[in-house]
Amino acid sequence: MGKHRIIAIILTGVMTLVIIFTGREFKDMHADIPIFPSDDLAEVKMLSDYFEGLKNTPGDTQVYVFEGEEEGGSVLILGGTHPNEPSSNLTSILFVENLKVDKGRVFVITESNKSAFTHNDPQEGSPHGYYIETASGQRFFKYGSRATNPIHQWPDPDVYVHASSGQQLSGSETRNLNRAYPGREDGTLTEKVAYGITSLINKEQIDLTIDLHEASPEYPVINAMVAHETSADIASFAILEMQFQSIEIALEMSPKNLHGLSHRELGDFTETYPLLMETANPAQGRLRGATSAELIVEGIDPIYEKAGNAGFLFVKFDENGHPLNERVARHTTGIIEIVKAFNCLNSGKEIIIGGIPGYDDMLQQGIGAYLR
Numbered sequence: 001m002g003k004h005r006i007i008a009i010i011l012t013g014v015m016t017l018v019i020i021f022t023g024r025e026f027k028d029m030h031a032d033i034p035i036f037p038s039d040d041l042a043e044v045k046m047l048s049d050y051f052e053g054l055k056n057t058p059g060d061t062q063v064y065v066f067e068g069e070e071e072g073g074s075v076l077i078l079g080g081t082h083p084n085e086p087s088s089n090l091t092s093i094l095f096v097e098n099l100k101v102d103k104g105r106v107f108v109i110t111e112s113n114k115s116a117f118t119h120n121d122p123q124e125g126s127p128h129g130y131y132i133e134t135a136s137g138q139r140f141f142k143y144g145s146r147a148t149n150p151i152h153q154w155p156d157p158d159v160y161v162h163a164s165s166g167q168q169l170s171g172s173e174t175r176n177l178n179r180a181y182p183g184r185e186d187g188t189l190t191e192k193v194a195y196g197i198t199s200l201i202n203k204e205q206i207d208l209t210i211d212l213h214e215a216s217p218e219y220p221v222i223n224a225m226v227a228h229e230t231s232a233d234i235a236s237f238a239i240l241e242m243q244f245q246s247i248e249i250a251l252e253m254s255p256k257n258l259h260g261l262s263h264r265e266l267g268d269f270t271e272t273y274p275l276l277m278e279t280a281n282p283a284q285g286r287l288r289g290a291t292s293a294e295l296i297v298e299g300i301d302p303i304y305e306k307a308g309n310a311g312f313l314f315v316k317f318d319e320n321g322h323p324l325n326e327r328v329a330r331h332t333t334g335i336i337e338i339v340k341a342f343n344c345l346n347s348g349k350e351i352i353i354g355g356i357p358g359y360d361d362m363l364q365q366g367i368g369a370y371l372r
């Protein structure tokens with residue numbers, strides 16, 4: 001056997017091993033992670049129950065439904081619109097695993113863009129996920145991409161034209177769920193997911209819709225609640241209550257000329273009161289160092305600390321960073337205060353919920369204490 005043939009055989013063997021290992025990791029990203037709902041769960045529906053067109057597609061996703069004994073209003077919590085914003089997905093999971101509902105109905109989607117949980121953004125060096133310690137051991141959670149997986153929706157056009165407004169954005173935004181609302185029955189997979197969520201809101205007559213997000217610390221809209229005109233009263237009440245608890249949060253009005261976003265289109269096209277919240281995720285920003293599972297969970301980064309001290313950021317950033325505990329605590333407190341504000345303004349239609357830990361409890365105990 002010649003020398004070249006031996007080298008070729010060795011290289012083929014090494015390549016096969018690499019393919020097996022990486023292939024297994026890629027395949028794992030397509031599997032669901034386990035979620036352990038609280039005893040108050042009424043049923044698990046699928047988004048395709050509201051829009052048939054999603055059936056057997058990678059866009060179909062679980063809808064966790066909780067119902068109180070007494071009739072009241074309803075709220076939809078959207079986690080995982082952007083799977084590279086982990087406090088969003090984790091807050092929605094924490095709700096599913098702890099929620100008690102006395103009055104009204106609560107709908108939770110933990111992976112709103114399920115396809116985007118099956119891959120990472122190219123050239124970001126992001127890990128596939130991160131770990132949280134719980135009483136019964138370590139649990140794994142996924143860290144995905146901002147956009148639908150290109151193996152599920154391909155190719156991107158050069159220019160993305162938002163269907164109902166004609167707004168033009170860069171082609172890759174075609175796969176961004178939060179530029180696709182209100183969605184289209186016969187559109188792309190991303191537009192179909194948006195259409196499914198809009199259909200759920202219409203069919204279940206959802207009163208309140210809360211879309212959870214994160215942004216990099218250098219992004220101006222951060223530690224903020226974004227409200228459609230119709231939701232401004234609810235947002236103002238909720239923000240005042242949060243500020244009384246020393247949680248800094250700002251009110252941003254949904255721009256009327258920026259289309260495809262949940263807080264704009266769901267307010268324009270449905271009867272729901274839409275709101276969106278942002279927390280600060282250092283693992284997402286351009287200034288960060290190595291993107292590790294620790295950075296996602298601990299939220300500590302020396303360059304961000306430097307930028308924060310120099311006054312270049314839109315949030316305070318010290319040596320404690322912005323840990324996931326704090327970011328999830330902000331979202332859970334935000335949701336609770338939004339629901340309370342809705343109740344104040346809609347007597348007779350209250351949504352009475354419990355079981356969710358308070359802000360200080362979550363900071364002291366950590367999220368792991370509240371995950372099953």
Ligand SMILES: [Zn+2]
Pocket residue numbers: 081082085212213214
């Ligand atoms: Zn986002």
